[in-house]
Amino acid sequence: MRIALILLFTGLFFGSVRAQNNIISELQIRGNGKLKTGFIRNISDTKAGVVLDSTVIEKDIRRLKFLPAVSHAYFEVFKETDTTYKVVYHIIEHFTLIPSLNVYTTNDDEFAYRIGLHEFNLLGRNIGFGGFYQKDIYGSFAVNLRAPYLFSKSLGLTVNYQDLTTLEPVFFDGTTADYKYNNESLEVLGLYTINLKNRIEGGINYFMEDYKYVSGATSSQVPQTLNVHKWLLKMIYDYNGLDYFYYSISGVRNLLTFQYVTSTNDMLPDFFIAWNDLFYFKRLGKHGNWGNRLRVGLSSNDKTPFAPFSVDNNVNIRGVGNTIDRGTGSIVFNTEYRHTLYEKGWFVLQGNAFIDSGTWRNPGGKLSDFTDSDNIKVYSGFGLRFIHKKIYNAIFRIDYGHGLTEDATNGLVFGIGQYF
Known part of the structure; x- marks a missing residue:
């Protein structure tokens, strides 16, 4: 009872x-x-x-x-x-079937482009599927599938395949050689959303690297052909505190990536590579948006001409050229102010002014290399953004970067989406 x-x-x-x-x-x-x-x-x-x-x-x-x-x-x-x-x-x-285009040049008459097509809302379930073709002297392509909510609202999967071929400079003993470089890889990652601001990715990548000497300096210590199969373990942690109002962004995001690479060739040592991207955005008034990115990266400090961090026009320093140097460590800071010049209906025209700066650790070098003036690159410039508010990532950008440090170059960088 x-x-x-x-x-x-x-x-x-x-x-x-x-x-x-x-x-x-x-x-x-x-x-x-x-x-x-x-x-x-x-x-x-x-x-x-x-x-x-x-x-x-x-x-x-x-x-x-x-x-x-x-x-x-x-x-x-x-x-x-x-x-x-x-x-x-x-x-x-948004309209989500999006073509992509990246074009980059320097005053050395280098020219490369990447075109692609990507559906970001396949089957109406936020599944991304697409690919691209790249022409950077040689032809390359990639296909990728990303389904972050495939199994539940917390668990998903991504699969990427790529076959990339480029002409890569290799630096050793103060000289340079050009190699035809091919990377063919298959990657499978699991995606887990912890909560609204935190997520992790983890998985494995199996890839084959092939280097073939084309021209330039030679050395008995540097092979003219190299073909090796590798396994790569990858882990990504993403804290995303950004807030979006159409094309304007505010808040903080931190993206940490760690990779461990093991080789099937005993001549090549296993190595790790890790980098952290810290983003900070702030809306200034009705028309302004200030954006910043700080990237700090380190890898195993092997004295190798095939070091993983590159100084590249389309990745970190606008106007510097296509892979002009390599290192086993990298510190890059990008800052730019974006200002809406015109907005009517779906169309927005933005102007921007930027400063890109970075420094690298030489392969086998010391941390003091980061303060060596020969390794420091500083570029400034300006650009335009043509934005379609109703098409996802429909931002066509044109940037002109001019070097401020000694023996610097200058050049144009075209692309889809903001630079960072």
């Missing part, structure tokens, strides 16, 4: 508490077209029958704004009775 009374009063108590709470009677999704309503419901924490909580709703909206398919999202709450409310999520979609 006593147990029955306890259960009765417990049920009455929790029923009374629940009755005092504001309950969601219905969650409606409006405005989405290609993005599936069922997918939005599956990744949302707000459900019919749960207690109305503005912090949970705001987290859902932020999660939706991270999706490539979503240009903007917001919510409304409507009172239906004294204790029940209807919640409506409004979705403004």
